[in-house]
Amino acid sequence: SAKEKGRNHYEFFTEEMAVVAESRAELESELRLALEKGQFQLFYQPKRVMDSGRITGMEALLRWQHPTKGLISPDRFIPVAEETGLILPIGEWVLQTACAQTKSWQSMGMEHLRVAINVSARQLQEPNILDRVSRILQETGLAPDRLELEITESLLMRDVNHSIKVLHGFKSLGISIAVDDFGTGYSSLSYLKRLPIDVLKIDQSFVRDISSDPEDRAIIQAIISLAHALNLVAVAEGVETEEQEAFLLREDCQVMQGYLLGRPVPAEQFEALIAARAAGAP
Numbered sequence: 001s002a003k004e005k006g007r008n009h010y011e012f013f014t015e016e017m018a019v020v021a022e023s024r025a026e027l028e029s030e031l032r033l034a035l036e037k038g039q040f041q042l043f044y045q046p047k048r049v050m051d052s053g054r055i056t057g058m059e060a061l062l063r064w065q066h067p068t069k070g071l072i073s074p075d076r077f078i079p080v081a082e083e084t085g086l087i088l089p090i091g092e093w094v095l096q097t098a099c100a101q102t103k104s105w106q107s108m109g110m111e112h113l114r115v116a117i118n119v120s121a122r123q124l125q126e127p128n129i130l131d132r133v134s135r136i137l138q139e140t141g142l143a144p145d146r147l148e149l150e151i152t153e154s155l156l157m158r159d160v161n162h163s164i165k166v167l168h169g170f171k172s173l174g175i176s177i178a179v180d181d182f183g184t185g186y187s188s189l190s191y192l193k194r195l196p197i198d199v200l201k202i203d204q205s206f207v208r209d210i211s212s213d214p215e216d217r218a219i220i221q222a223i224i225s226l227a228h229a230l231n232l233v234a235v236a237e238g239v240e241t242e243e244q245e246a247f248l249l250r251e252d253c254q255v256m257q258g259y260l261l262g263r264p265v266p267a268e269q270f271e272a273l274i275a276a277r278a279a280g281a282p
């Protein structure tokens with residue numbers, strides 16, 4: 001930024017920057033409207049436990065069904081939602097919707113399903129985050145042990161002492177914690193010991209090149225060993241090929257998620273998928 005460059009440097013507000021700024025402000029007001037008009041939608045992506053072959057849960061992934069621009073992926077609007085604080089009401093909607101949906105699937109006979117929900121930095125910093133989450137569990141009737149919160153490694157490390165406090169709060173409610181995108185942040189191993197976590201999600205960047213990159217294979221092996229040594233569940237994300245799956249199975253990774261098993265899909269489609277599986281389809 002201009003500040004970092006020191007006061008002897010000038011930075012000009014270029015036309016290009018103006019365009020970006022304008023579309024940002026536009027994006028912010030559109031995001032506000034999206035919430036009011038119900039343009040957000042959750043997709044669900046299955047996770048499978050390899051030894052049973054069962055779909056034991058799913059990750060809820062946010063989508064924005066924009067009236068003219070179509071389906072917008074979270075990477076394109078979550079950063080702005082975080083900056084503006086809009087992630088708080090949006091995140092609340094996500095928690096509420098995913099917990100209610102999971103409870104309703106359980107009532108249809110899929111009691112074992114556990115839902116994983118992504119939580120952002122701004123949400124963790126909310127002083128009353130524990131009350132909010134526990135109220136949503138009460139209102140939807142979802143048992144706390146059916147909820148897993150996914151928090152990125154870099155976010156957890158940003159303010160470790162605060163993270164430890166909030167995570168202990170979640171744990172005492174009975175909620176599980178997964179470290180998302182593991183291996184891309186800067187965890188000190190001693191922090192891993194202090195954080196009350198249950199799951200390490202191996203970042204998909206390591207999974208992608210399993211067949212061609214021996215270093216990625218070594219990193220995955222190390223993460224899986226670490227998870228087992230600390231009594232954590234290792235989950236691989238971004239599993240797209242049978243070759244990747246076979247390697248992960250050989251290394252004793254218990255849970256997998258990725259396009260090979262299923263892409264994120266709207267609730268009705270996810271329901272059809274698990275119903276078909278329950279009926280014995282492969």
Ligand code: C2E
Binds near residue numbers: 239
């Ligand atoms: P994430 O939590 O790491 O989610 C995994 C991302 O990988 C998802 O992208 C998913 O669609 C994608 N993915 C899953 N399997 C595969 C695969 O086999 N191959 C490839 N190439 N990709 C795969 P998506 O849905 O675009 O979400 C991107 C990120 O946005 C998420 O990364 C998460 O950090 C964030 N996000 C999504 N929903 C929410 C939400 O409700 N709240 C917050 N705070 N963040 C969210």
Ligand code: MG
Binds near residue numbers: 059150180
């Ligand atoms: Mg995630």
Ligand code: MG
Binds near residue numbers: 180
């Ligand atoms: Mg991830």
Ligand code: MG
Binds near residue numbers: 181
């Ligand atoms: Mg990610």
